[in-house]
Amino acid sequence: MKQRIWIVGASSGIGLELVKIWLLEGHSVVCSARNASSTKELLALKHIHEAQLQIVDMDVSSLDSVKKAVPQAWKRFGGLDVWFYNAAVYEVMSVEEWDVVHFESMMQINYMGAVRVMTELMPLFEGQKSGRWIWNASLSSYFGLPLGGGYSAPKAALCNLAEALQPELYAKGIKMQVINHGFVKTRLTQKNSFEMPGVMEAHQAATKIAREIEKPYRFEIHFPFGLSSFLRLLRLLPYRLSLWLTRKMLP
Numbered sequence: 001m002k003q004r005i006w007i008v009g010a011s012s013g014i015g016l017e018l019v020k021i022w023l024l025e026g027h028s029v030v031c032s033a034r035n036a037s038s039t040k041e042l043l044a045l046k047h048i049h050e051a052q053l054q055i056v057d058m059d060v061s062s063l064d065s066v067k068k069a070v071p072q073a074w075k076r077f078g079g080l081d082v083w084f085y086n087a088a089v090y091e092v093m094s095v096e097e098w099d100v101v102h103f104e105s106m107m108q109i110n111y112m113g114a115v116r117v118m119t120e121l122m123p124l125f126e127g128q129k130s131g132r133w134i135w136n137a138s139l140s141s142y143f144g145l146p147l148g149g150g151y152s153a154p155k156a157a158l159c160n161l162a163e164a165l166q167p168e169l170y171a172k173g174i175k176m177q178v179i180n181h182g183f184v185k186t187r188l189t190q191k192n193s194f195e196m197p198g199v200m201e202a203h204q205a206a207t208k209i210a211r212e213i214e215k216p217y218r219f220e221i222h223f224p225f226g227l228s229s230f231l232r233l234l235r236l237l238p239y240r241l242s243l244w245l246t247r248k249m250l251p
């Protein structure tokens with residue numbers, strides 16, 4: 001069935017690949033990012049899929065920007081079936097590299113950005129009495145790993161919020177879903193100097209996401225199997241064992 005989808009964080013990497021897939025599948029897509037309207041890949045797609053694609057600039061770290069963008073995204077196709085939250089920033093920091101500005105921006109974009117958008121969207125989805133919210137979190141939300149805490153903590157908060165919201169939203173006809181996936185080659189992970197286990201190409205990850213969200217409703221979508229099973233196990237182990245293992249991961 002053709003869907004009206006709003007993707008926030010659509011200008012590069014996984015988001016941009018999802019946009020391409022959804023357009024080819026015939027869905028109507030609203031694309032947002034800070035400078036979405038000057039992103040050449042999105043402009044090229046707009047040229048081909050004029051009627052199916054709307055570009056709306058939005059900086060999720062600014063409530064004013066979110067308040068301006070939400071009605072535009074909602075009205076373009078007369079409501080939304082799916083709101084896909086994909087925006088994030090990422091910095092790896094050892095204790096020696098700590099920078100509070102990075103901690104703040106990861107919290108502002110990876111967690112508070114979703115909160116800003118959802119509070120504006122809620123009355124609209126509530127009125128519509130149907131829809132789906134899909135938040136792209138990360139497998140890093142399962143367990144804090146060395147040097148990655150500034151990124152994984154807001155992702156863990158996002159998952160925890162999604163769990164808390166699911167029952168209330170479900171009662172209102174809105175399905176809440178989270179995606180926890182592993183490493184994907186994008187500009188986000190370009191800065192990783194370590195070997196990324198199970199790393200995927202952005203198109204491969206987007207194809208997997210697009211296929212998984214078409215399946216019957218499940219709260220969580222997670223992949224790849226190997227990394228998600230290992231991190232899940234880490235969460236289940238007693239801390240003395242899990243932290244012994246993560247100490248071994250220190251560079």
Ligand SMILES: NC(=O)c1ccc[n+]([C@@H]2O[C@H](COP(=O)([O-])OP(=O)(O)OC[C@H]3O[C@@H](n4cnc5c(N)ncnc54)[C@H](OP(=O)(O)O)[C@@H]3O)[C@@H](O)[C@H]2O)c1
Pocket residue numbers: 008009010011012013014015032033034035036058059060061085086087088089109136137138139181182183184185186187188189
């Ligand atoms: N790559 C991985 O290994 C990996 C693993 C697990 C989860 N994820 C998650 O997958 C999602 C996509 O990441 P990616 O790897 O594809 O990275 P990416 O290419 O850097 O994409 C991030 C997107 O977020 C947008 N964004 C950043 N700050 C924003 C802001 N203030 N307001 C609005 N949009 C903003 C970016 O657009 P602008 O900069 O143009 O605003 C971009 O479209 C993220 O949620 C990430 O945490 C990635």
